[in-house]
Amino acid sequence: MTIEITSNVETSPGGSPGQSTPGASPSPTAAVSLRGVNVSFGKHRVVRDVNLDLVRNRVTALVGPSGCGKTTILRAINRLHDDSGGKVTGQVLVGDLDVYARDTQAELVRSRVGMVFQRPNPFPTMSIFDNVVAGLRLNGVRSKTVLREAAESALHHAALWDLVKDRLHSPAVRLSGGQQQRLCIARALAVEPEVLLMDEPCSALDPIATAKIEELITHLATDVTIGLVTHNMFQATRVSDYTAFFLLGDDRATGELVEYGDTKTIFESPHDPRTRAYVSGEVG
Amino acid sequence: MSATVFPGGAGIPSDSGALADAIGARRELVRQSARRSLGRRRLVGRIAIGLCVVAVAISLAPLVALVAYTTSRGVKALSWSFLTHIPTPPGIPGGGISSAIVGSLIIIGLAVVMAVPIGTMCALFLVERRGRLAGALRFAADVLTGVPSIALGIFAYAVLVGPGSLIGHFSGLAGSFALAVLMLPIVVRASEAAMRTVPRDLWEAGLALGVRRSRVVRSVVLRGALPGLVTGNLLAVARAVGETAPLLFTVLGSTLLATNPLQPMGALSLTIYSNGTQPYPAAQEIAWGTAFVLLVLVLALSVVARVVSARLNRQAR
Numbered sequence: 001m002t003i004e005i006t007s008n009v010e011t012s013p014g015g016s017p018g019q020s021t022p023g024a025s026p027s028p029t030a031a032v033s034l035r036g037v038n039v040s041f042g043k044h045r046v047v048r049d050v051n052l053d054l055v056r057n058r059v060t061a062l063v064g065p066s067g068c069g070k071t072t073i074l075r076a077i078n079r080l081h082d083d084s085g086g087k088v089t090g091q092v093l094v095g096d097l098d099v100y101a102r103d104t105q106a107e108l109v110r111s112r113v114g115m116v117f118q119r120p121n122p123f124p125t126m127s128i129f130d131n132v133v134a135g136l137r138l139n140g141v142r143s144k145t146v147l148r149e150a151a152e153s154a155l156h157h158a159a160l161w162d163l164v165k166d167r168l169h170s171p172a173v174r175l176s177g178g179q180q181q182r183l184c185i186a187r188a189l190a191v192e193p194e195v196l197l198m199d200e201p202c203s204a205l206d207p208i209a210t211a212k213i214e215e216l217i218t219h220l221a222t223d224v225t226i227g228l229v230t231h232n233m234f235q236a237t238r239v240s241d242y243t244a245f246f247l248l249g250d251d252r253a254t255g256e257l258v259e260y261g262d263t264k265t266i267f268e269s270p271h272d273p274r275t276r277a278y279v280s281g282e283v284g
Numbered sequence: 285m286s287a288t289v290f291p292g293g294a295g296i297p298s299d300s301g302a303l304a305d306a307i308g309a310r311r312e313l314v315r316q317s318a319r320r321s322l323g324r325r326r327l328v329g330r331i332a333i334g335l336c337v338v339a340v341a342i343s344l345a346p347l348v349a350l351v352a353y354t355t356s357r358g359v360k361a362l363s364w365s366f367l368t369h370i371p372t373p374p375g376i377p378g379g380g381i382s383s384a385i386v387g388s389l390i391i392i393g394l395a396v397v398m399a400v401p402i403g404t405m406c407a408l409f410l411v412e413r414r415g416r417l418a419g420a421l422r423f424a425a426d427v428l429t430g431v432p433s434i435a436l437g438i439f440a441y442a443v444l445v446g447p448g449s450l451i452g453h454f455s456g457l458a459g460s461f462a463l464a465v466l467m468l469p470i471v472v473r474a475s476e477a478a479m480r481t482v483p484r485d486l487w488e489a490g491l492a493l494g495v496r497r498s499r500v501v502r503s504v505v506l507r508g509a510l511p512g513l514v515t516g517n518l519l520a521v522a523r524a525v526g527e528t529a530p531l532l533f534t535v536l537g538s539t540l541l542a543t544n545p546l547q548p549m550g551a552l553s554l555t556i557y558s559n560g561t562q563p564y565p566a567a568q569e570i571a572w573g574t575a576f577v578l579l580v581l582v583l584a585l586s587v588v589a590r591v592v593s594a595r596l597n598r599q600a601r
Binding site (some may be wrong): 105107108111112136139140141146149150153191192194223 | 304306307310311313314315317318319320321322324325326
């Protein structure tokens with residue numbers, strides 16, 4: 001890993017915002033943009049003043065040590081903190097939708113922003129098919145044709161169709177862990193979200209299942225904007241286009257975004273010495 | 285990083301333009317459907333929450349009414365001498381319920397001594413073993429929970445009180461026995477549930493250190509389950525302290541300050557029963573006063589259970 005600091009003007013091949021500093025200006029290519037976002041639980045501010053864009057139809061990895069607010073920020077995008085007692089301030093935009101505006105309804109945000117969690121969590125009482133179309137049904141889609149088409153399409157996207165097409169009505173929990181996680185991805189995709197949030201989606205999986213999911217992530221990014229929290233540096237370099245590096249601030253209690261840029265820059269020639277230390281494995 | 289390479293993805297349609305169209309169409313459909321159904325979903329949600337609130341109110345109402353009424357009737361009878369004196373003969377004013385308070389405490393204390401060790405060990409057995417015997421024991425405990433307390437009373441009468449039985453006359457001990465049988469299934473099931481909250485990993489971590497099984501049980505399982513055990517046992521006590529039927533057949537009741545458990549004793553619930561069924565206002569007032577004391581006792585036990593288990597929980601952390 002080079003220590004040399006290069007200008008990163010020419011290192012954003014996607015023609016997208018290559019600023020590697022927090023406070024990037026809003027960009028027309030951003031599917032999600034966070035402006036001055038803080039999340040607190042009670043008196044504890046978990047993460048502060050995050051300015052970050054998720055570039056449309058690209059994978060953005062959120063990396064950094066445990067407890068620095070990556071997952072917290074991710075969950076702020078689809079308002080999951082509404083139910084966990086976290087308080088979010090600042091602005092989050094999904095497309096043109098102001099997520100925390102007074103008249104914005106959380107359900108509508110979440111039907112546009114899907115989520116995949118650390119551990120595979122298919123609904124245990126439902127069949128494979130029912131799991132995939134759960135989001136559609138709960139959002140009021142009744143047409144059998146639409147449900148079937150959406151299920152097939154989502155399972156194709158999750159590279160699961162050939163494996164399960166003959167047993168769509170068997171219980172989802174009979175699938176292996178990796179397959180369950182792909183089922184959860186299919187479930188999230190079935191409502192055709194613009195954005196897919198993935199919170200360490202491979203941390204409970206073996207390397208083979210992980211490879212499949214990673215393959216899936218790069219493939220999915222043609223249609224969907226992906227925010228991926230990962231502890232695995234190699235995973236970040238393998239699948240992400242952009243990387244945001246988080247770290248606890250000077251007070252050792254509140255996480256902050258240290259550096260953001262395209263993945264190559266962050267891993268090969270980061271600007272911030274803290275980023276360099278982390279990605280080169282000197283700490284963490 | 286463009287993402288068109290997808291070796292494992294058999295069956296992915298290759299015409300990406302048509303695919304994008306299909307996705308866009310479905311995306312729009314889902315959005316519309318979500319927006320259209322949202323009002324109804326929110327309404328249904330509000331109605332459901334409203335019904336829950338109503339249900340809570342309905343279930344709280346009898347409790348509040350009972351506590352309020354008992355308090356308003358009972359407080360009048362209450363005085364220091366009411367708590368510290370033995371009852372006077374009928375017709376003579378004054379008198380208290382000290383014999384009933386002492387009797388209740390002794391009877392319950394002995395019942396705890398009988399039920400808690402046996403119940404805890406039963407629970408440990410249920411947690412440790414998965415065999416048929418454990419299943420049968422669990423089933424028996426569940427059945428015992430459902431046995432009417434008056435049946436337990438007559439059972440204790442047959443075993444300990446009646447002619448030719450082990451003791452042969454009314455006694456506090458026989459009452460303790462009946463209450464212990466009543467408490468046993470509650471203790472067993474509550475303790476089992478508490479011990480099951482101790483993760484299997486911790487058992488194995490203990491065993492993997494070369495520690496004897498009994499030591500693991502003592503230092504890890506019982507220690508970890510302690511808050512739950514305390515709560516479960518105190519709730520069983522609270523349940524038993526108000527029972528009347530089992531005592532009618534066993535303790536008989538006494539107006540003397542008896543401390544020998546082999547003799548008939550007084551008990552709070554018996555005092556309520558015998559005074560409450562009399563037509564005289566003075567007796568009625570004693571019954572209300574005693575009911576209030578019993579209520580406070582049970583409430584105090586519940587509060588102690590909560591506080592102790594909260595404190596133990598905090599220590600465990």
